[in-house]
Amino acid sequence: MVLVNVVLRYGFGTGSIKMQDLASYAFAVFLILAVPLCHARGGHVRVEVLSERLPPGYLRRADALAWALFLTPVFGLILWAGWGDIAFSWSIGEGxxxxxxxxxxxxxxxxxxxxxxxxxxxxxxxxxEKRGA
Structure with missing residues (x-):
């Protein structure tokens, strides 16, 4: 989409601001929604040098601790702190x-x-899932 817009703008002297915005919007949504998908597929970063030598029970406890101390508070804060901005954006139909x-x-x-x-x-x-395994 960006390439088409660049070719239109510099090759044919025309272009579209809406197409440029659409490319930005699509990239932003794709990027942010890829984070949960990456976590679901086990693509999160882990120091494999250490984790492959540790027992599975330790890894399950470490993951549970990370979920309780890091994942939930950080993403909970995003939900809580961003709620007002999202509500305002919807109320004015922000463009x-x-x-x-x-x-x-x-x-x-x-x-x-x-x-x-x-x-x-x-x-x-x-x-x-790990608890049941």
Missing amino acids: STTPGGLGGLYLVKTALPVAAALMIVQGLAALF
Whole structure:
């Protein structure tokens, strides 16, 4: 989408601010919603040199501790602190900051609390999955 917009702008002297905004919106939503998916597939960062030598019970306890001390508080804070901004954005139907840009920025902003909630749920699901294994 960005490449098409660049070719249109510099090759044909035309371009679209809305297409530029759409590329930015799509990238932002893709990036933030990829975080819970990465966690679901076990793509989180771990020091493998240490973890492959530790017993599985230790790793389960370490993951539970990380979920309780880091994952839930951080993503819970994102939910709590961002709620007012999201509500205001929806109430005014916030659009692009660029003149002539694409509307619907409030939808893009909504992806952040959705991803935060998905991370909390995914962390909890990972805990229960490991507990049952």
